[in-house]
Amino acid sequence: MKNKKMMIGRYSFDEFIDAAKSFHGYPAPGIIVGGIMVDLAIENMPEGVLYNALCETASCLPDAIQLLTPCTIGNGWLSILNLGLFALSLYDKHEGKGVRVFLDPVKMEYYPEIKNWLFKLKLKTEQDKDLLLEQIEEAGRNICGIQTISIDNKYLGKNSKGAISVCAKCGEAYPQRDGAVCLSCQGKSWYISSENMQE
Numbered sequence: 001m002k003n004k005k006m007m008i009g010r011y012s013f014d015e016f017i018d019a020a021k022s023f024h025g026y027p028a029p030g031i032i033v034g035g036i037m038v039d040l041a042i043e044n045m046p047e048g049v050l051y052n053a054l055c056e057t058a059s060c061l062p063d064a065i066q067l068l069t070p071c072t073i074g075n076g077w078l079s080i081l082n083l084g085l086f087a088l089s090l091y092d093k094h095e096g097k098g099v100r101v102f103l104d105p106v107k108m109e110y111y112p113e114i115k116n117w118l119f120k121l122k123l124k125t126e127q128d129k130d131l132l133l134e135q136i137e138e139a140g141r142n143i144c145g146i147q148t149i150s151i152d153n154k155y156l157g158k159n160s161k162g163a164i165s166v167c168a169k170c171g172e173a174y175p176q177r178d179g180a181v182c183l184s185c186q187g188k189s190w191y192i193s194s195e196n197m198q199e
Contacts, residue, residue: 006137006140007039008035008036008038008039008068009035009038009039009042009067009068011035013137016032016035017032017133019067020032020035020063020064020067023063023066023067024060024063027133028060029060029114029117029132029133029136030059030060030061030064030086031060031061031063031064031067032064032133032136033086033103033114033136033143034060034061034063034064034065034086034088035064035067035068036136036140036141036144037061037064037087037088037101037102037103037144038064038065038067038068038069038088038090038101039068039141040101040141040144040146041088041089041090041098041099041100041101041146042068042069042090044099044146045090045098045099046092049092050092050093050094051069051071051077051090051091051092051093051098052071052077052078052079052090052091052093053065053069053071053077053078053079053088053089053090053091054078054079054080054081054088054089054091054151054155055078055079055080055081055087055088056080056081056082056083056084056085056086056087056088056089056102057080057082057083057084057085057086057087058080058082061086061087061088062078062080065078065088066078069090071090077093079155081155085102086102086103086118087100087101087102087103088100088101088102089101089149089151091149091150091151093156094156096150096151096152096153096155096156097148097149097150097151098148098149098150098151099146099147099148099149100146100147100149101144101145101146102144102145102146102147103118103143103144103145104143104144104145105118105119107139107142107143107144107145108143110139110142111135111136111138111139111143112135113127113128113131113132113135114132114135114136114139114143116132117132161175161177162175162176162177163175163176163177164176167181167182167184167185168180168181169181169182169185170182170184170185172184
């Protein structure tokens with residue numbers, strides 16, 4: 001039976017779909033499921049704890065975290081460790097104790113359209129989007145697993161850029177710890193400048 005009173009953070013289910021559409025560009029199933037997962041994680045954190053988030057996928061789930069928590073990529077409170085797992089952790093910034101929420105494949109047997117989406121058993125064009133959203137709302141937290149965790153010390157604390165220098169090659173500011181020139185000038189850039197393109 002459909003849970004009409006489902007809340008995701010401060011949003012009703014339908015309001016969260018609208019917020020996801022506005023933030024993410026469209027209401028992808030991953031951000032909707034992600035919202036449910038984030039809400040479950042928040043509920044299982046002690047009240048008043050300052051927490052960081054760690055996301056194990058770069059797809060959709062980070063946007064749910066950014067919509068529902070103060071943790072963003074920009075403020076450094078959200079880290080993405082892309083393990084290809086649809087899972088997230090919220091943890092105490094200082095002590096590293098927290099919770100990890102993940103999608104449990106065993107629990108998806110009762111929700112075939114969610115399973116089709118997660119395991120890519122159907123092409124996006126073949127998925128019944130209305131049925132998928134209906135099953136996500138019906139399933140709610142029932143498709144999630146949760147575990148208590150402690151974060152490895154190497155992920156605790158703020159990562160400072162350290163001293164900033166001006167690159168001798170391109171003239172842009174960069175973290176001095178990267179070497180004599182910036183990473184881009186070391187050949188690690190993802191683009192080719194039009195100044196460097198050959199005709």
